[in-house]
Amino acid sequence: MSGEIWDSGLQSERTRLAWVRTAVMLSTGGLAATGLSVQHGLAPLAAVGFALGALCGGFLLLRTGVRYRRVQEALHGGRPLDCGLDALLAWLGTLSAVAGAVVFVITV
Template sequence: MSASSGGEVRDAGLQPERTRLAWRRTTLTCSVVAVLALRQALRGSGSPVEVAGAAVTTLIWLAFLGVAHRRIRQLAAERPPGLSRRAALAVVACTMALAALAVAVII
């Protein structure tokens, strides 16, 4: 840190890069889960319930993808902002909804 700069200089090191990579891995994992759920729904009898499940899975995946990519772009800044409460709740809601759909498919 330089005392002559007048402001606080942040040496983030590799932390933002690690966080960005973690978001990318999580997005990939969510994509795989969505594809497997769609495959399971489409291999069934094609009932309206299965089609609705596939549609809901796709919508949840798109919502998660939007939140994750927005966060990845934010982390590219020199001083990235913290994750907003709204984004955190959206990610948790998407994760819980995919888990609930997985349980519904298994039962």
């Protein structure tokens, strides 16, 4: 057994698809919720939370290719993975969407 961490399976591709799904759901869900909040005249704070979630999802989606290349290089080079910024964006986007939903529920 060698010390190599690279596996020839499709784990990286599945992980990339999971990041894409997360980003798409944050961006489309945030845009839809923002539109509904504005259309129905709900609290502006709810729309801001949803819009921030959509913005984080959009950034995650834009970074998908860069993240995938870096993961591949790290795995092939035996270096540790670093996806701190992407995890922070996903966390912030999810937290913003939840905050928008809480404001939405409280004001309705």
